[in-house]
Amino acid sequence: MNAGIGKTALITGASSGIGQELAKLFAQDGYNLVLVARSDDKLDRLAEVFKSNYDTQQITVIGKDLSQEDAAQDVYDQVKAKDIIVDVLVNDAGVGLYGMFGTDTDWEREKAMIHLNVLTLTQMTKLFLYDMLARNEGKILNLASLLSITPSPLMAVYAGTKAYVYNFTQSLINELKDTNVTVTALLPNATDTDFFNKAGAENTKVTDELQDPAMVAKDGYAAVMAGKNKIVPGGLKNKSYEILAYVAPQEAMAAAMRGKMAQKPEPDAEKEDSVSVAWAVGFGIAVLAGIALTIGYKNTSDFKKARYKYKAKSAGSKAKSAGNALSDALSSTANTLLNSIVDSYKSTKNEAIDLTQQAKEKGKELKEKGGKLKEQAEELVA
Ligand SMILES: NC(=O)c1ccc[n+]([C@@H]2O[C@H](COP(=O)([O-])OP(=O)(O)OC[C@H]3O[C@@H](n4cnc5c(N)ncnc54)[C@H](OP(=O)(O)O)[C@@H]3O)[C@@H](O)[C@H]2O)c1
Structure with a gap:
């Protein structure tokens, strides 16, 4: 139910x-x-x-x-x-x-x-x-x-x-x-x-x-x-x-998101010209293929429809990944993030080393003072 x-x-x-x-x-x-x-x-x-x-x-x-x-x-x-x-x-x-x-x-x-x-x-x-x-x-x-x-x-x-x-x-x-x-x-x-x-x-x-x-x-x-x-x-x-x-760190996340939210780069004019004809032809073929497929699709069995859908989906995802210019931006984003995490780790580590050093010096100083006080006390007792 x-x-x-x-x-x-x-x-x-x-x-x-x-x-x-x-x-x-x-x-x-x-x-x-x-x-x-x-x-x-x-x-x-x-x-x-x-x-x-x-x-x-x-x-x-x-x-x-x-x-x-x-x-x-x-x-x-x-x-x-x-x-x-x-x-x-x-x-x-x-x-x-x-x-x-x-x-x-x-x-x-x-x-x-x-x-x-x-x-x-x-x-x-x-x-x-x-x-x-x-x-x-x-x-x-x-x-x-x-x-x-x-x-x-x-x-x-x-x-x-x-x-x-x-x-x-x-x-x-x-x-x-x-x-x-x-x-x-x-x-x-x-x-x-x-x-x-x-x-x-x-x-x-x-x-x-x-x-x-x-x-x-x-x-x-x-x-x-x-x-x-x-x-x-x-x-x-x-x-x-x-x-x-x-x-x-929030700064690193903000930088990464800034990268993702940036506008896609404008294709340069020359490149655009050279590809525009190809686009026009490709688009025309795609439209004709689409019409043919739609007619065929309407007249076909459910099983075949499912196969067409599957094929269309996988062709779509292949086309998407082929034209995907995101990888550069993503890897630079990941680098920014990583560098920032490494930097903050390094500076934390350096701070910790400094503090340890200071603590050691302080300890030595106190030990010396303690020694002197002990000597003075022994002199007083004597
Ligand atoms: N798409 C994303 O990447 C994404 C990621 C994370 C979270 N979200 C969240 O998911 C939710 C749905 O978004 P979506 O991606 O499905 O976007 P969508 O397709 O644009 O749907 C938005 C829905 O909200 C309704 N709406 C917008 N303004 C309204 C108003 N003033 N009064 C009443 N209804 C209103 C729209 O209906 P009408 O226009 O008919 O009013 C529509 O049904 C949002 O809260 C969005 O913030 C989206």
Whole structure:
């Protein structure tokens, strides 16, 4: 039987990206859903797809701008008015903003981002947590980020909001430890959604290496179901990044992130000219191949479709890695980090040697003084 039958999950930011993938997983498990975002048309379409494909039947759509004052209270009131009990709350809705804080970014957008990422998430948690505690059951999943634990130049305010989400969540976990209510923080690395486009960061080096939102959602879903404190999706690579963030000096992490958030280098004009013809031809062939494949795809069996999908995926990933110019930047970033860690280790080691030397000298001096005092005492006694 589906685990979610008779239960309800409320998901903010369900209209795209990670939130949409999470909503799909809840729908597949038979949860009733409350879907919240500004694009209610997208949410309506999603609700139809879920109802016709999965066991979920009751889906409530709330079109709401969550960056507005008391938006959370309004969502809560609408849910209460429909007598819906929320068993799982997913605070996913969030935005970023790219640029130098002092000169480039717009305060109104930053204010709205802080409101959405911090204030609304906090108020949603407060309102629904109160009811969960009264029933002594419930689950909350908060979208933090790997940026929650590192500084991120050029995304300074965004990283600050995510640091808040992570810290807030970890404090709540302690406050709730003697209850049956759990709170989980999800800390994805850069993920392939509309996030970077909307933030104005679509041309940054970090976008060369994005992970799959379905994978992120799957790990997040498993973690919230298990009541885990936190989850870093993406296996060993992201886990080691997390550990590095805890041990490396903040300056080094900031430098590394600055490198990742830098704009991709402009291809030089000559090179661009020489490749533009090839691009045009290649693009034309790709479009024609795409049309042919789409027609073929529509008329083919499910098994073949799966094979085509697999082949397309592996061709896509090969193309991606072939065109990937990130390795230089990454290795220099890793070097910066490593050098900085080595430097700080060396200076700590040197300080320790100095201190030992000073202690030895002090010891010698005290021993000599002690000897003299002893001689004086012996003279006095004599
Ligand atoms: N992508 C990444 O690299 C990444 C990494 C770590 C963490 N995250 C976090 O993951 C969460 C989801 O982001 P995503 O990557 O899935 O991006 P996304 O595809 O852009 O999705 C963002 C979602 O938030 C909703 N939203 C944005 N502004 C809103 C507002 N004012 N009111 C209500 N809903 C709003 C959007 O819906 P409407 O536009 O329809 O309102 C959309 O459903 C965010 O909290 C983000 O910080 C993302």
